[in-house]
Amino acid sequence: MQIRRLKLCGFKSFVEPAELHIEPGLTGVVGPNGCGKSNLLEAIRWVMGESSAKSMRGGGMDDVIFAGTGTRPPRDFAEVVLQGASTGGEELEVVRRIERGAGSAYRVNGRDVRAKDVALVFADAATGAHSPALVSQGRIAAVIAARPAERRQMLEEAAGIAGLHVRRKDAEQK
Ligand code: ATP
Ligand code: MG
Secondary structure (H helix, E strand, C coil): CEEEEEEEECECCECCCEEEECCCCCCCCCCCCCCCHHHHHHHHHHHCCCCCCHHHCCCCHHHHECCCCCCCCCCCEEEEEEEEECCCCCEEEEEEEEECCCEEEEEECCEEECHHHHHHHHHHCCCCCCCCCCCCCCHHHHHHCCCHHHHHHHHHHHHCCHHHHHHHHHHHHC
């Protein structure tokens, strides 16, 4: 899975449409405290289907929408677009959009899909909102303190087999 481009609009502090090109190799994001570095990583996790508002440092999922400042009114939606290539080399575009009070909607390569379809796309690429490759501030301490079951989940995500559990649960419900 290769992320090539990230577009944000109304997501947290990224109130104006912003577009980032990510070149192959190592990318560093630098800037003063509070400039939005963590928000950027959260945008990647969010478009991959993160469902925990708490892990996005909010009380509810609407908190990812630009909340306004002294000089700017709040927005009523947030959208993040992730463009890249899957492990097999196919082009991939995932869009997540949230409207205040109305929840999230997802699109993969232009088609409306469910949250769990997005989770599968990334689980099969051995990545996703809970990928061990995405290390948030404070996460190292959380890994050290993790219970065995949580640690197993991290290993399964790293091994790219997390998608199998989603499919098994699906099959059991049918
Ligand atoms: P540090 O170097 O301290 O880790 P950082 O670059 O990681 O800083 P972030 O945590 O990404 O900074 O950004 C925090 C900023 O984002 C704060 O100024 C906060 O007010 C702003 N912010 C977060 N959510 C929203 C929102 N919904 N609407 C507007 N601004 C927001
Ligand atoms: Mg930070």
